[in-house]
Amino acid sequence: MTPSKYLATLAGTALMLGGGAHAAQKETLHYLTSADVEPVMILPKPFAPGSDGENAELAELHRIIASASAARMAQAKWDDAHEDPALFDDVLGVKLEVMPATWALLSEVQEEGEVAADVSKNYFDRARPWATDSTLANCDAGKNANPRRSYPSGHSTLSYSVGFVLARLVPEKADVILSRAADYAMSRQVCGVHYPSDTEASHVLATIIGTKLLANPSFVAKMAAARSELRAAHLTHW
Template sequence: MRRQALIVLVAVLLAGATSPALAQGGLPTPASPKSPTVSKFLQPGELDPALVLPPPPKDDAPAAVEGRAELHRLAAARSSDRLEQAKRDDELEDVRAIAAAIGPALDFSRLPATAALFRDLRTEDSVAAKHAKAFFKRERPFRFDKDLDVCDDGHDVRNSYPSGHATMGYSAAAVLANLMPGNAQVILARASDYAESRLYCGVHYRSDLEAGQVLGNVLVQKLMTKPAFQAELEAARAELTALHIAP
């Protein structure tokens, strides 16, 4: 049922509408604080994690035990290149990680309206993920399995469900695909691969990624109903169209 709902959400968002190297040009420094706590577009309680996501499996539940076993299998099978990619994805948590799928044409340094849109979206996905994590309080898998080979064990131990990287990646992908429908498949594939990096890093369960996918898409669905967000989206669309980057 959850997967079917997600498919419907993605279809709505996109209506009308192997990991490459990062696109050249950087996303301008966000104007928002590093740890934003307030949404620009949504009212408090409008995105209630208890209504959007099911609770994660308990730490000793069979699903959680299998989730940690999956991380061991992936660590044993991963190539050095896939591990390095996972480490790069761990460090880059903004739209550039997803826009890499499109190539150097999407240079945010010369796209001020598009950069502004994704700066604000980054604030929104960060607020949504932090709120959900604080609500569910799920600990990281390596807290229960010291033998896991992780990219970075300095993460907040109560910071696992949903994955913030996955929430960011899928929300950014939904908006990018709306702006550039001709690239939708490669954009969404990159979002999925980006999320998978969290497993190769050993810092999330697969259910964390699935929850991030749902939360990211529900977030964008709600933002699409807000006139202020729609105005930013259309300004970015006009900018991309004027530069012949998008139709």
């Protein structure tokens, strides 16, 4: 299967909302159940080591990194070092951390995503691209990073899941919020720490997380407080 067909397969799973045997979960999974994020039920296997698909993805990463401008690489490194909902501050024109109800809600989304991504990372145990190809420039150099935490991307799960919820809190800025989520995920490829299929898997997982959260009465109740806060800050009229 070619990378493009593989990514299309991933995208087509975005509305499959889990089921099957329970996966191991951490105590910080508050809203979802382990069945909701069962890896084998929501994500296909990544390309096998040494396969044509993996080699094509590595070649694509080399192309992305070589063609990245200095400004884009600087953005990727900033994104690498900042893993929280503040990634959306610039597009909203406000510091989310000073908005307690909103920050607390989005932090819960992040926490739920971290646990869900961790389950899949452990299940698929995919080597990072730089662990497979030592010639690949990457943002993990010198960090003693775990070489087997590639699929899916935790950073990308954060941006897509928080972006999913934030776009519904501030629908007037949904386009720039979702664009920033995608750009943040792209930074993982520019950084050479994730394959394209890793970040697309995160998009699928985050869509499932967001959909499940918006169907949870306890979570929806907290959204009301966040929306009121955002309305008071003149970020939304909803």
